[in-house]
Amino acid sequence: MFHQLRVSAVEPLTDDAVALTLAVPPELREAFRHTPGQHIALRRRTADGAEIRRTYSICAPAGPEPVVRVGIRLVEGGEFSTYAFKELAVGDTVEAMAPTGRFVLEPRAGHFAAIVGGSGITPVLSIAATLLLREPTARFTLIRSDRTVASTMFLEEVADLKDRYPDRFQLVTAVSREERQSGLPSGRLDRERLTGLLPALLPVTEIDGWYLCGPLGLVAGAERALRGLGVRRNRIHEEIFHVDEAPATAATPPPGARTPAHTTLTATLAGRSGAWPVQDGESLLETVLRARADAPYACKGGVCGTCRAYLVAGEVRMDRNFALEPEETDAGYVLACQSHPVTAEVELDFDR
Known part of the structure; x- marks a missing residue:
């Protein structure tokens, strides 16, 4: 779920980077309290209705009062970074998801x-x-x-x-x-x-x-x-x-893998379940998004981990994975944006 947050500060860091601070209203303080190392997804809707999502890590220390401050570097051709660097100003509003991510360190001795x-x-x-x-x-x-x-x-x-x-x-x-x-x-x-x-x-x-x-x-x-x-x-x-773009052979099934002609995906998201046919060539995230616009995602590149889901049943293959730790994949988690069905029935749980 995205929330409207007001921009409270825009600070230049370098010639091509800014720090953006978003004010968190009292009713959202609990939702935006972060663990050190987590990131947020930001969303912008363009004039023609297109949706742009990007993830940015929170750079502020974690504390009882959440401070949402992110560093944004201008990327050549980057739609959101260009918008943030050249257009965003104090008083503007930005759509933001609550913090997520597992690249974290809970403070402890050592x-x-x-x-x-x-x-x-x-x-x-x-x-x-x-x-x-x-x-x-x-x-x-x-x-x-x-x-x-x-x-x-x-x-x-x-x-x-x-x-x-x-x-x-x-x-x-x-x-x-x-x-x-x-x-x-x-x-x-x-x-x-x-x-x-x-x-x-x-x-x-x-x-x-x-x-x-x-x-x-x-x-x-x-x-x-x-x-x-x-x-x-x-x-x-x-x-x-x-990461660079995935190689052209990334979607090629490994030896022995078989993609069924007809696959049904069952998915649970925000407490509600549904089942939909998987269209030829699409990822499981794309299947869910056709019916559920609230499916979680940001980069669609296997990097941010926002679309992580638990594989309840069936088998899938992932094109690439730069977000999940080995213990997560061993426990049954997959990235929906990179997953394609191997069996005729697949079930995912985004809530687990």
Whole structure:
């Protein structure tokens, strides 16, 4: 469900990024109280009636009074980011879903670390700030990569954490497109570089949780580096902020998979169930949307996880998955936007 929220602040972060703060009315405070690391879906309706949805992570610390502040970077050709960057002003209203997402850290004692690239800093800023504020013994190491210093989002907020918690917050920065007088040499933080760098910075296998966020290449390289250094998979948490378009063969069924000629999808959503035929080539989310406009989704690219549903019965194949952790897929959860039927009867539960 979307709610109308008023824009209370628009703050420039860089030449191509802004921080947008949305005022939460008293009756929605409970709904918009977030766990550090969660995101919200924003919706805009264009003049011709088209609907544009995008997800943005909340960068504000979590607290009893919800503060919905998101960082938005201008993307070339991006309809919503262009609108937010060039048109949105204080006093305007934006349609927003309540916070969701499982790239989270409930504050607890321990040493945690993050490897982020570009706008991947957004959820990690909320995670680190909340953790250090609530847990006096907790420590956090942030390793961030950006194109240039001028393109770095939330410079002041991260500097404030370093000043406020000098003994508990460690910051390591790298830029890929300019030389610096201090810090790491310029260049990308790829698998090879991280494999050599990380053991020199901190006790890699003793970290209680690793949080990887940013473009697919950085996250995938960081995961391979950590696994190669002996980090257990259940201590690695990932969120992708951008992936290229799916390859043309993504929808091709794997060997042995059979797509039935006629499939019926039964789905439960907001306490109501219905059954509909799956049309040729469409995803299960598209099937539901033909009958239920309130079906949850944002990116439709297998990245945000908004359309997560529990597979009650039947079998499906997913084109790709950048949102669900292995334990979630093992437990039976799928991304409806990427799922296609393998059996003649499929049942999903969006409420579970």
